[in-house]
Amino acid sequence: MQSSNDSRRNFLKKAGLAFSSSLISPVFPALAAEDTPRYLDDAVAEKGAVVKVINGYPELFIDGQKASRMWARLALPGDYGPEKLEMYAPAGIQVYFTSLDTAISLCWNGEEEFYFDKYEAHLRRLVEQKPDIRLILYVGAAGGAPYKWCKAHEEELTQFDTGQRLEAASIASKIWWEDSARAFAAFVKYFSNSRYAQNIIGFNPIYNANEWFSHHRKSGGKFGWADFSKPMQERLRDWLRARYAGDERALRESWNDPNVTFETASVPSKEQRLYAEDPSFFYTLTPLGNRIADYYLCYDETLAELGIHWCKTIKQSSDIPRLAGMMYGYSYCGRHDSNLYPHHHGHGTAMLAMQSEWVDFMHSPYHYYNRSINGTHYSQHAVDTVTLHGKLMVDQIDSKPHLRGGSNQNASTPWESEQLLKRDVSYSLTKNFHAYWLEGGPGNMFPIVRHSPEAWGPFWFDDPALLDTIGQLKKLVDQNQSENNASVTEMAIFTSNEGLYHRRMEKVFGNLYVEAFRQWFMPKVGIPFDDYILEALPMVEKSYKVYVFMDVHYVPPKMREAIKAKLEADGATAIWFYAPGYLDGKTGSLKHIEALTGMKMGKIDKQDFIQVEVTGNSHPFLKGVKQGESFGTDMDPGFFTKDIRWMPWPKNTGDYKFAPIFYVNDRSATSLGQLRGYGHTGFAVKDMGQYRSVYVSAPLLQPEIIRNIAESAGVHVYNRDHALIYANNRYVSVTAARDGQQEVFLPAPAKVADALTGEAVAAKAQRIAFKAKAYETRIFRLEEA
Structure with missing residues (x-):
């Protein structure tokens, strides 16, 4: 093992990793054919860490042995890793994420110098305490690029419209792609030859956080808006040439701009992105056309491709199979900057990473909305899309029990904390995917929120009863994993990633049509469900009795046909919200909605609340619902904000008005509710022969109505009293x-x-x-x- 900077430089030269050599090409590999993975032979799985799909579920194998699905994370702060390890080790947990508390965890100075001993010291403390520990190392550029790299490549840095440059490379910088990949390769090769090589089973690249986020999250205030750097301008133009196959006329039609060319197309300004002269909710239907959608789609594809690039580097640089994956691909909970969501989230092209052979796993904290003891536990991922692609879905259980203290805790007593932990594990237990514990104590060690009322509070899980509960749950997860479990879900929900680029920046639509519906209303239905990205639907072979389409206002013709074919094949019931299929990338048309829902539609070009009043209760869908009851966007935001500790939620009720408003104008459909103030049908059902179609103008169907629709479709109901249910064929969890x-x-x-x-x-x-x-x-x- 090398022990000095000189020996490290010698190691790099012997390994062929000096910066005069070229390791990775082409610069944007996701735009070219993938290279052949190094490990295709299953026999190689006898050494190292690989993912295999067993009985329909991805499993981790380490040195040929199936590993437990229950992990932990030694972080926040990472310097307290050994102390945190003391809590988890008695439960028999073997696999851990770990990280340094440093922005540039690649241990690279931006030129040719590396200081791996910094990370080695961290690993030494963990391995000495638990010699058989298995580690996945967080590594990358959480806070930016190294100082010397930034100084040498100022033109390659992220640039805001104010002219200010961020101390971080533009994600479109080819120089950054090449240099950072060589640094990753050096890191992986070094630790693959270190005394801790047998302990390291994988690497987790990070970017702009301890997760994987867009620099757009910093937009606003003193920074301005990103990214106007030369590399991003060039990347956008190359991307447009590919997207429009070099057809300048197609570009002009798409952007509603008769003068734009591939040479003059530019990153849209802040004013264009916040365009408000037209009240239409959809960018595509304003004079801007697809200009904004194209830019953000280009940006997010580049961000995803950078992550894939680093994962590819990791796997190609390792001597034996090791994992590569990211905290990336979130379909929910991106509202850290609520009025800028979803465009500034950066996760909209998650499918690229899911489809890549270089990415083994994805993970995220579970959803921050409605997560306290009286709430639910669902992921920020559309989890079934991840497993559908053969990736490990790893759920971060970062609950804040009573020991966390203060107003931001999720449980206030020891008993509540135990229930919280049982609820949280039940989700991954019954979904048959992986999970890990993360506690964020002690003290004020995390910039987003103080982690304890006291400056040096306790570790969150450091309580005998909680640690015993963690041990029991680990055993339960292992027992479940040893059995051939099967899914019992008969309902699936869908959110569209591509659709987010076509709607304007606003504060409420996503919160209501996606987050509120999924986090506050679905948990009370008493029915477990599967969770998909719409764009993955053509891959879904499983049959469901009910399909819920939350925000699918953008549906290209081929996807429209795929959806209809799936509904017909399954003889299913579809629930549609607001403007399903209204946009196809070129135009917005009621004919598109009619082709998808089977109902003739009408439109009101007015900005107003969308409130539906139930017009009768004789229909099976309305069993237990009082006549005249209403639901929709004319609501008190306090319903949501009373249980949100630090995530923003729009409180201005004026923001809850939408334009346009859609309604059913079809005598052959059964009207179940009318739009308040207009008299048009805002809630209807129609038998399409081979499937049944339910349309709702407003975003928030009551749990009782969802349950009634599902039950009418033959879905099994586990509970009718708003209990939270997770289930597979072996286990049922009830909160x-x-x-x-x-x-x-x-x-x-x-x-x-x-x-x-x-x-x-x-x-x-x-x-x-x-x-x-x-x-x-x-x-x-x-x-x-």
């Missing part, structure tokens, strides 16, 4: 919404036991009845009766 008697209905009679205690509940039952406190979580194991 009570209130004190008192609870009921869970099973799809078939089963032998039932408490999954954690082993206590028998019933020898043969299709209904489980038990008393529980509000927010208590019970996990039941099911066996054939």
Whole structure:
């Protein structure tokens, strides 16, 4: 092992990694054919870490042995890794993410010098404490590029419209792609030859955070708006040439600009991006055409390709198979800058990474909205899209139990904390994917939010009862993993990634039509569901009885046909919101909605609340719903903000008005509700022969109505009392919404036991009845009766 800077330089020269050599080409590999992966032979899996799909679910194998799905993360701060390890090791956890508390964790000065001993010291402390530990190393450029690199390449830095440059490379800089890849290769090769090589099973590139984010998140205030650098201008023009196949006339039609050329097309200004002269919700239908959509799509593709580039470098530089993956691909919860979402999130082209053979896993904190003890646990990912592509979906359980203290905790008592942890693991348990614990204590160690009311508070999980619960849950996850479990979901929800580029920057649409619906209303339906990105639908082979399309206002013709074919093949019920398929990339037309929903439509070119009033209760969909009850955008934002600790939520009710407003104008459809103030149908159902179509103008169908629609389609309902349900064919998790008697209905009679205690509940039952406190979580194991 090398022990000095000189020996490190010698190592790099021997490894062929001096900066005079070229390691990675072409610069934008995702735009060219992928190279052949190094490890195609399954026999190689006997050494190193690989992902294999077993019985439909991706699994991690280390040295030929299946690894546990239950991991942990030693971070926030990473310097306290050994102390955090003391909490998790007794539970038998082997796999850990870990990181340095430094912006440039590549240990690179931006030229030819490396200081790997900094990371080595961190690893030494962990390995000495647990010699058989398995580690995935966070590595990359969390806070920017190294000083010397920035100084030498000023023109390559991210530039804002104010002229200010960020101390970070533009993601379109070819020089940065080449130099950073060589630095990654040096890092991987060095540690693949270090004394800790057997402990390291993978690497996790980071960018602009300890996750993977766009520099656009910094837009506004003193910075201005990104990215106007020369590399980004050049990248956009090359991207446009490819997108429009060199057809300048097509570009001009798309941008509504008779004068633009591939040589003059430029990054849109702040004023163009915030265009407000036309009240239309859709950029495509304003004089700007697809100018804004194209820029952000280009930017996000480049950001995704950079991540793939680094993952490819990692895998090609390793001597044995090691993992490469990112905290990237989020389809939800990007509203750190609420009025700039979703364009500034950076995750809109997640499908590129999911489709890449160089990416093994994706992970994220679970959704920040409605995550406290009285809420739910769903991922920021459309998780079933990740597993559909054969990637490890790894759920970060970063709950804030009572030891965190203060107003930002998710539980306030030891008992609540135990229920929180059981609820959180139930999600990944029943979805058959991976998860890891992350606690963020102690003290004020994280810039987003103070992690404890006291400057030096306790570790969040450092309580005997909580640690015992973590141990029990680890055993449960391992037991579940050893069995051949099957999904029981009969409902799927879809959100469109491509559609986000075609809607204007505003504060409310995504919050209501996606986040609120999924985080506040779906958890109360009493039915588990699968979660997809719309653009993955053609890959979905599984049949569902109900398909929920939340924000699919952009649907190209081929996708429209794929959706209809899937609904017809499954004989399913589709639920559509607002403007399904209104845009096809060229025009906005009611005919597009009609072709997708099967209903004739009308449009009101006025900006107003979209509030639907139920017009009757005799229809099965309205069972238990009072006549005259209403739902929609004319609401008190306090409903959402009362349980949000630090994530923003739009509070100005004037922002809850939309234009245009759509309605059903079809006598052959059954009207179930009318738009308040207009008299037009805003909620309707129509039998299409081979499938059933339900249209809703407003974003927020009540849980009771969703449940009724699903039940009418033959979906099994587990609970009717707003309990949170997670389930597969072996386990059912129930989190009570209130004190008192609870009921869970099973799809078939089963032998039932408490999954954690082993206590028998019933020898043969299709209904489980038990008393529980509000927010208590019970996990039941099911066996054939």
